[in-house]
Amino acid sequence: MEDKKIYDLEERTYIFAKNCRLLIQSLPKNLSNIEDGKQLIRSSASIAANYIEANEKLGEKDFKFRLRIARKEAKETLLWLKLLKDLNYNFVSELEILLNEAEELRKILSAIINKS
Numbered sequence: 001m002e003d004k005k006i007y008d009l010e011e012r013t014y015i016f017a018k019n020c021r022l023l024i025q026s027l028p029k030n031l032s033n034i035e036d037g038k039q040l041i042r043s044s045a046s047i048a049a050n051y052i053e054a055n056e057k058l059g060e061k062d063f064k065f066r067l068r069i070a071r072k073e074a075k076e077t078l079l080w081l082k083l084l085k086d087l088n089y090n091f092v093s094e095l096e097i098l099l100n101e102a103e104e105l106r107k108i109l110s111a112i113i114n115k116s
């Protein structure tokens with residue numbers, strides 16, 4: 001998993017989604033990990049996709065709308081990561097890294113929304 005800070009937010013959200021997938025591949029295959037992993041894969045990719053769409057805005061209203069969706073998806077991603085962390089003791093450090101990144105992305109998106 002990549003852990004260095006990227007300042008290009010499109011690239012950073014892409015790497016975050018990729019790192020979530022890499023983690024899911026390494027978790028034990030049980031019902032809760034499979035189902036939570038599917039949700040994590042969707043929500044983490046949605047952060048990146050909506051941020052990219054925001055940059056291709058059709059106007060200021062569309063820009064804010066897409067950013068709000070990306071922020072909502074970051075919040076949802078935090079839920080799935082917390083559940084996975086609580087149920088996978090051998091992966092706590094990897095999940096903590098992803099939890100911290102999801103929270104940073106949420107804060108960055110909130111700051112962009114508030115400033116626009």
